[in-house]
Amino acid sequence: MSVRLDETHDPARTSWVEGANRHPQFPIQNLPFGIFSPPGHGPRAGVAIGDHVLDIKEIVELLPPEVVDAVSQRSLNRLFALGSEARVALRRKISAILSDPSWSERLGHALFRTADCTLHLPSTIGDYTDFYVGIHHAENVGRQFRPENPLLPNYKWVPIGYHGRASSIRPSGEPVRRPQGQSKAHDSDTPSFGPCQRLDYELEMGIWVGPGNDLGQPIPIGEAHEHIVGLTLLNDWSARDVQAWEYQPLGPFLSKSFHSTISPWVVTMEALAPFRTAQPPRPQGDPAPLPYLNDAADQASGAFSIELEVLISSETMRKAGQPPLRLSRGPATSMYWTVAQIVTHHASNGCNLQPGDLLGTGTLSGPELDQRGSLLELSEGGKTPIILPTGQERRFLEDGDELTIAATARAGDAIPIGFGPCTARILPALP
């Protein structure tokens, strides 16, 4: 497992880029990769530093040929395919350049204000899979859909997941059209088709897949981390009324596939190395993971000290100049399975993971009420409304609502790093 720290993690390292030092999201200790378009130009690979983006194209003369090819595409799939060694070398090079003031003049033209740029999806996502490893979410939601058995017998043995829709994943900022769909009211004998009445968000993290495996060749748990490039924030928008009616027996489908929002920056495993922590011990009485998912090193450092939060603002709030309201805040350690266990389980049947694939964790709710990662949980299925500062009630999302997921990794002396925003606003359903 690549948990070695090097000079790129040194809390004393600073950057000559204006405003980068102690930047709450993107200090020089972070250096996330992404695809961006500078004003008037096409998509290219970049690295976030403070409130700026470095165009990697401008430093290719310093890089080995296979990395030059990988960072010269309109997506990061080839960079993801290279694996950690090349990625670490690239990170160290960029960190050295951005910390050495002698580069400041030479690279001035390669830095763009992020606010002036368009941010794209970092990769062409071949397949998207969504897991269900937030055990408190599984319990909260299970209780609403199946009061008699909220957590099914397989939950503590199988990292439950399902295939999601790749084509409708969009970067932060793109508005979400309220979907139409079939639903059936409890007091009706027949379903009807119309705009979703119970539109919700889901607070998740996403895992970017690296080199991956050939079809038929599993990924042993001890090698799983080599296939993870980094993490992102993910909002798995959900149409709860559609979901309740459609999900049996094959799982959620149109209730999820209308849109998913991700934060566009790939926060790498290298950047996250200082924030690794032990996977919380399983509650007494829970089974140990089966051997193919059980690895001492993974249990010792396979979780992350990341704090997640969700903010909402309604149109009325924004017009009144009010700041967004925090809906929840909680730790990413509420995952019952580690990211390595997710990857190994996914490939355990020989299913081939490919560079640029995205894996969602599933909704990450903590055990407390103010740590719940969806409105379905916060409003207890619509029974208990959230009161906004304007006095408005929210059981589910209304048109014009803007939802933001944010996260910060913090641990000991390490400089905290963030993920950038994962934000989108709800547009009314088509007439």
Add this chain to the structure above:
Amino acid sequence: MSVRLDETHDPARTSWVEGANRHPQFPIQNLPFGIFSPPGHGPRAGVAIGDHVLDIKEIVELLPPEVVDAVSQRSLNRLFALGSEARVALRRKISAILSDPSWSERLGHALFRTADCTLHLPSTIGDYTDFYVGIHHAENVGRQFRPENPLLPNYKWVPIGYHGRASSIRPSGEPVRRPQGQSKAHDSDTPSFGPCQRLDYELEMGIWVGPGNDLGQPIPIGEAHEHIVGLTLLNDWSARDVQAWEYQPLGPFLSKSFHSTISPWVVTMEALAPFRTAQPPRPQGDPAPLPYLNDAADQASGAFSIELEVLISSETMRKAGQPPLRLSRGPATSMYWTVAQIVTHHASNGCNLQPGDLLGTGTLSGPELDQRGSLLELSEGGKTPIILPTGQERRFLEDGDELTIAATARAGDAIPIGFGPCTARILPALP
């Protein structure tokens, strides 16, 4: 709906290509598209004619520029994106050339024996969705998983579907590695991990998506056919023991994602025009489709007169020189929903379908025992074995078994057309 017949459907039309006339699969009335590699050369677009493939590259001087670009790629995604008008024009041009003997000398070098070529996937499949429209299958399987309610209340309202795995779809001929996975025996308290013990096939058809829709923009039922390029055969290999343990609450996952096999030729909607037939009326008492799925023209001609069959041969049978055994034969009209309803429902929430996406129908079983499209159904969950000509029993698939799905479209005076084979052999699990 494009059900017009033209000269390419004329039963009297013949081809100068040797062996093409009255070819059981690929007479000149079929002309399916695919991607193939001639001996010693790279992948390119081709058309099957009899036992040969025509390299489309060799006729590009006869085609308009946007079609030249579309057929000059290593996948057919751009051709699929063009829509039916361009596809019909291309079909008519190829039909004219292959029926006019004056072209025989000039095009001799552009024809390759199919047996000498490698056939690839026709498109880069962005997303793969599998439906569940075979109502007899849903009833047969539902009875085994949920004896008390085989057909759930949503079945006759919602074209049930779920996202599948795109990366593990392979063309006919590639062997299938028996997957490992978690399963739990009925008499055990805990699951175990190991090679699948209940490996099965599923007889399906696949739908190739054409131009598709933008995110947020549904496809009205009256326009659905414009977004369907053609059909293919699909074997949705299934690990039944893994499926039974993992599938709740989010649906089948690793029990399906280890491999799916398709026939590599895209039999176009144009080739299938003579075989269109009325969607069978719903049984008395069933609800009418909701308005967004209800279209008189679709009900009148949205189904296809296609006969499907499944053949098996064991290693012992092949060594003894015995021909494959037919496991089932049945009509494709056992679909409760039409392909147009599948497409419209999929996009009804605004989910964007893209050129080259693949949609599976789900297992197509007929009402009779010898029309069942999986071993799970034929052996009644493993209770009643199939007896092979060698005396071997089959409840589920054994290593070395070879499974073939085949299909023929027949109607009135039209020359019958086929789909080519959808075949694969089972390799033992990794040690």
